[in-house]
Amino acid sequence: MPPDSEAPDPRTAVHVDELSKRIIEQLQQDGRRSYAAIGKAVGLSEAAVRQRVQRLLDSGMVQIVAVTDPLQLGFLRQAMIGVRVAGDVQEVADQLAEIEEIEYVVITAGSFDLLVEVVCRDDDQLLEVINRRIRNLAAVTGTETFVYLKLRKQTYAWGTR
Incomplete structure (x- = not known):
């Protein structure tokens, strides 16, 4: 969810399949992980991972940020x-x-x-x-x-x- 935005209505939340969840888990471990490395881990091509990540970003479900200490x-x-x-x-x-x-x-x-x-x-x-x-x-x-x-x-x- 983007910062400063209101929480999405759970009744209209975007459905995320298991493959997208696995991609999200890869990004949660390392937001800089390459699409090729993610693809290898989840069994998709680099292009397919790129498309899925872009859809997740466009929907506002995922954002990739640097977390500081x-x-x-x-x-x-x-x-x-x-x-x-x-x-x-x-x-x-x-x-x-x-x-x-x-x-x-x-x-x-x-x-x-x-x-x-x-x-x-x-x-x-x-x-x-x-x-x-x-x-x-x-x-x-x-x-x-x-x-x-x-x-x-x-x-x-x-x-x-």
Whole structure:
């Protein structure tokens, strides 16, 4: 799903056959893997893999991106912030999505209306984001911050198993 887009309606989702799932798995392991190598792994020609990958890209089901390690880039503080809202949750979600340090915004059910993930250089920047940017939004009634101490697992392999 492309960033900043709404989730597709599951009733109209594109059907993906087992061969396309195997191609996606190959790309999840290494997004730079050649079409020829993928073809060899899944039993298709390079041209057939190229066509299937292009259809997956065109449909918006797949995107190929470089994933960075924030710590190695000098962003030493990551946190998940639960946000409570009075009023239009979608409007607040859109406002939060505009904040540069916020990487992830999801509308939820439960004790929080929204969950947002932030990536910051340090605690001072995290405080700035929470105190002056998130809590300053008129409809935000409360936040709870969950600071990441250590990342143990991060995967992008959903949807093919």
